[in-house]
Amino acid sequence: MNKLFPTQEIGSLAKPKWRVKGYRGESLSKAEIVEAVKWGRKLRIENLDGLVKLLGERDSPSRRKAILEWSAKYAIRLFEKAGLDIIFDGEQWRSEMYEHVVRKTAGFKFLGYVKSFDYRYFNKAACIDKPKYVKPFYLDEFLFTRENTEKEVKVPFTGPYTLVDWTFNEYYEKRLSGEFRDFRMRKFEAKREFLFDLIKGVIRPEISKLVDSGAKWIQIDEPAATTNPTDEEMELFVESFNETVKGFHCTFSLHNCYSNYEVLAKYACELRNCSQLALEFANRDSRQTGIGNARTGYKEIKLFEDYGFHGNYGLGVIDVHTDFVEPPELVRDRILHAAKMIDDPSRIHVSTDCGLRTRTWEISFQKLTNMVLGAELTRKALE
């Protein structure tokens, strides 16, 4: 991209009520339909009568598919209207980043809910057989997005290390039982086998389909990358990334957030074919404007630089966990501060910390609009 500070979102956007309930076949309230029309008008979506009619119909596979298409179109338009340079569809076709892939792949079984924290739980699966690719899980979503925008498309892709880390590993642990008398070594070896079988059998076939169909940029999402910060595990993570992207003619990047960047920085240089690290910083930063001391959240960039990372940053300048709408001046100062630290503004892509799925569309739209304005202010400041 030629212009400085191109803007991007990480991946997800909240799903509108009409998308969630409509997809489940539940009936919608008048207010929910009004909301759909209101955003439709705001985003200049055509044929809104068609959507209203669809929402009033009885549940059927074709209605569910059409609802997904409508909500993807809405999300694409929202990103376009906010002025982003690189977009996707807000992951409107995915139930959630983990479940979406696991449900569409053979060899997994959901065991039920386990505690995440307090009264929050997540549905955790076990690998019970060698993972097998059954059908594409991102391809159709990518094709639809590409057809519906002129903008550059970046496909968010849940990374294999995270899928493995969040899954019970029954198949491989059982297969190796008796082979290692030291349980720790056995578990690690079982994890390794699971990971590389998943990459070879499921992840790479999907990437291959995406690339063959014209995907130019795939972002590997690895929130679990530094969950196990030992050298042994970090090396496994790096190896998994490199094996995932090896040999494809496509741009790859890595997204990781709410993690230990001291650990990640140490290994960032070893990631091959990783054009961008999209990292979360705004969440750690103060809300005062200014560069220098006010920018408490960005100090870890230095670590990446010191370890010799030369790629681009997807610089998180928007905190996705708060409704505070960052003013463009704050966005500008965050970018200027980082540009000064790395001494090469062309290495900065302007980004949200993570996907905006926990914010309302209203807040998300305001935040993204200000992010784009902030990038523009920064360009002017550097003229």
Add this chain to the structure above:
Amino acid sequence: MIGCYLTGMLPRPKELIEITRAYERRKVDKNELEKSFRKATEKVIEAQMVAGFSYVTDGMLKWQDLLRPFTEGLSGIELGSLARWFNNNTFYRKPIIVNAIERRKNIVKDITYLEQMPKSFPWKAILPAPYTFVSISENRCYKNETEFMFDYAQIINEEIKSLAEAGFSYVQLSDPALVYEPLASSVKRDKLALANDALTIAVKGTPVKTCLQAFFGDFSRILPEALDFPVDHLGIDLYETNFEKLKEYSFEKGVALGLVDSRSSLVENQDELVTVAKELIDSIYRSKMSEVFICPNCDLEFLPWERAEEKMKVIGGVSKRLREEFYE
């Protein structure tokens, strides 16, 4: 003696999970939530007795995280933001220490379902150990960690005494931070001396059996110092511990062998566990065998309830077979 017990929180059974989620969405009230906790507690106590455990806990279903009853119950502490629970995809609220900590009421006794506990059975309670509590809190008050750790250890001492009065005969102190040090090549020896001092304060004059349960890390790293800790038993996470190194040491104290993996849903093969346990027992007790407990390596709460229940049966089964092997 060879016995068995739990080493931490049990997962909430499905029906309780549903009620807690409904409570979050304000679909049920506090009374109904409380009723469900009580009912689920009865169920998980029953499961421990069916599995043939030597001690029972109340399952700690209400505990939001290992530190929470203290984070919320002691004065001088504010509830902080979510932080990762060691290397798990699970989170706890960081205690923020804003004032010298004080215990103004019974903490664990008040959160435990005493009425549901079986009268004719030995009871076990589980508390966060001083070293772990201090190292994963955010200290904004104490000038040095030692002072903070000793204050907390004193509180634990009062807690253990109140639990003993209530009828508990066994108290475990959970100490993952003592062995979980993924970035350090070795454990600092002065840290172990400090942990020992804090434990001495915590258990002083308490009329119960005590155990220090170290999990998520390699127990051999805190040897030989741990052999001198002022507790009756040492709990070892066998899914993180280097077996060969562990076998280099000779134990006199009792051990709690974390032979069942709470972080894996695969139900263990009892034959294999019996073989491994026998080998370890033979290696570490060179002169005389002490008390041995078979247990999960850490809290079973990482599993869905059904799987945890199956694993409890494995624990009971392995323990029974070892008793037969060693005493018959």
